[in-house]
Amino acid sequence: MTITIECYGASARWCGGAKIALELAADGTVDDALSVLAQRYPEFASRRASVAVAIGDAIVKPSQRLPDGALIALIPPVSAG
């Protein structure tokens, strides 16, 4: 299946773009998607532990299963204010 990852803030630089299409095995989880990203992008790999993932207006857990066509957002460390 294919999912889309939106890379917010500096995570777009780590992953080489603001939007990434990713092939995942069926029943893949958020954690699986991050693992693929980490293999592909070393800059992301070293920061993976500091990144949260959002779907819509909520943060999701790494164990969250993703449907085909899912859209997830990388939330790197924030600097609001």
Added chain:
Amino acid sequence: MTITIECYGASARWCGGAKIALELAADGTVDDALSVLAQRYPEFASRRASVAVAIGDAIVKPSQRLPDGALIALIPPVSAG
């Protein structure tokens, strides 16, 4: 000599008026003036320790000598804000 005492806030109630003319011996001090007030007004006497005295835009000490015609202000406990 004669001095004038302005009674601010609740001190006007303790001393029976907002402005009091007081006879003092020559070379009288702020403390002497307060002692006369305390003798005359029991309500003031019981609160004397909580009252400051101002001349112009400054607080003065009890030992401050007063000239004839001095104008002093009673500053009872404050409730600004």
Added chain:
Amino acid sequence: MTDTLPRLRDGALNLAEWLAAPAPADCGALAIFAGTVRNAHEGRAVSGMTYHGHRPLAEARLREIEATAASRYNVRVAVAHALGELGIGDISVIVVVRGGHRIEAFAACRWAIDTIKQAVPIWKEEHYIDGEARFLEGTPLKSVEES
């Protein structure tokens, strides 16, 4: 510029006047406190408040609080207090602090309002809806340095 605004004013204060100046370029934080007249105090329904002050000393003390807060916390501070009759919701006191960061801005704002309440010769006369009025119990005047 707020420098030219009077620190004592007859009637309610207007917060907008104190915010009209643009933010200084080296300041990242603006902390403000305003006190407003409440409709109740110690269980009694309040209709309004009259603020009495010893004007020359009150004005000197407000300026001294600005200068002391500015030097202690390395910020810019403006304070003002209303005198006379105020209605429910009217602003009686304002503290405006601009500083580099929020820590010192909050600290200076907090210190300034706490100090105004103890070191400025102003007295609240509270009016109740039953027609009664009384001066609130206060706190013996302190110097600005004591605060």
Added chain:
Amino acid sequence: MTDTLPRLRDGALNLAEWLAAPAPADCGALAIFAGTVRNAHEGRAVSGMTYHGHRPLAEARLREIEATAASRYNVRVAVAHALGELGIGDISVIVVVRGGHRIEAFAACRWAIDTIKQAVPIWKEEHYIDGEARFLEGTPLKSVEES
């Protein structure tokens, strides 16, 4: 009423909009924090700031911060954050707290701005006068409850 104002806004915030409503009759304290863009950061001259945000989550978090602060401190709270390009001195974030007394108003205001900085998905991209730009190092996103 501030209830209808958007919590996220493109461009600088306007503090006056958040102060237009009259003070609630049961509130004696108004505490405000506003963050403004500074002209320098870590020794570098700054020309402006671009705020990027994850809009749906940022808006949900700002509303959650308002509700949590209101219930923890028993006050009324409104918060807002700017997105997009801001110049030096522009207001990027606002916290407005109205409460019975200053203690809880200051505490809620302080908690709200601290929490915004840790729990709202917004990123500062700082622009320097030499033409460079960079995202600031941030802090891993926390939940509102963790703050």
